[in-house]
Amino acid sequence: MMESIVLADIVSRPYTDAGYIAALGEQFAEEGYVTLENFFSPKVVALINEETRALHEISNKRDFTMGGYETPRLLSVAGGQKILRNTVFIPTLYVHHQLKSVLSAITRTPLFTVKHQQECIVANNLDGQGHTHGWHLDDPMYALIAILEAPQAGRGGSVEYVAHWRALCAQLGLDPVHDTKAGLKHARLHGLVRSASLKSGDCYLLNAGENLHRVTPIADDSSRRRVINMAFDHRSDFVYGDTADILYAEEELTHVHAL
Ligand SMILES: O=C(O)CCC(=O)C(=O)O
Ligand SMILES: [Fe+2]
Structure with a gap:
């Protein structure tokens, strides 16, 4: 039987150190992004690995353009509902x-888990050449992404983001969802697109409601990327858009929305 983690530490050593967390908080406040190397304890990583491998087996393929952003989704997904039904850990x-308290300390705001059946936790897989999760914002404000498997550096699958995207769009008179192309052109021109290469075992915390972000296309068929994304918010309750339902709902719905 699985040993309970209720009373155990789930994060590795540095993440229980107040000084270390304060420095991460500093960086997060500036960038809306922070890499958390070796965030979870090795035991926790092993258990997430086991369950995300099983989720991969039952995940759904997606290949469409997300309306509004008009950016590609070519990946294989399991949404919150599937994860809650099929996993325990x-x-x-x-x-x-401890997860909530460490993340609240980095974001400097009390956080809630997200009460949305698809968006609370999602598992995404990029399974070969061209697979990508195109530019978007998340509805929940904060995303903790754990990388379980990643291509080697330079083989695609890296994270790109534009910090303070909504503020930038407001300044330029652009709509943060519908004017993605024009906003990105400006961002590239001014060196505002940042990139992070993450390896398996790493996590990152993103202000996903404020920072436009994407995962770049995988370079070849022998490279893969497997992650889970856990959503948090400082609002206990709010109204969601429909992009998570479009991406993560089971087959019947996607046919309606796929372009
Ligand atoms: O795979 C990633 O690193 C990001 C995932 C993401 O943006 C999402 O699930 O909304
Ligand atoms: Fe996202």
Whole structure:
């Protein structure tokens, strides 16, 4: 039987150090992004690995253009509903007291888990050449992404983001969803597109409601990327858009929305 993690530490050593967390908080406040190397303890990583491998087997392929952003989704997904029905460890981790307290300390705001059946936790797989999760914002404000498998550096699958995207769009008179192309052109021109190469075992925390972000296309068929994304918010309750339902709902719905 699986040993309970309810009373155990789930993060590795440096993440229980107040000084270390304060420095990460500094960086997060500036960038809306921070890499968390070796964030979870090795035992936790092993258990997430096991469950995300099983989720991969039952995930759904997606190949469409997300309306509004008009950016590609070519990946294989399991949404919150599927994860809650088919896994035990990941949902326990999601509601663990230490996860919430460490992330709240970095974001400097009390956080809630997200009460949306698809968007609370999602698992995304990029399974070969051209697979990508195109530019978008998330509805929940904060995303903790754990990388379980990643291509070697230079083989695609890196994270790109534009910090303070909504503020930038407001300044330029652009709509943050519908004017993605024009906003990105400006961002590239001014060196505002940042890139992060992450390796398996790393996590990153993103202000996903404010920073436009994407995962770049995988370069070849022998490279893969497997992640889970756990969503948090400083609002206990809010109204969601429909992009998560479009991407993560089971087959019947996607046919309606796929372009
Ligand atoms: O795979 C990633 O690193 C990002 C995932 C993401 O943006 C999302 O699930 O909304
Ligand atoms: Fe996202």
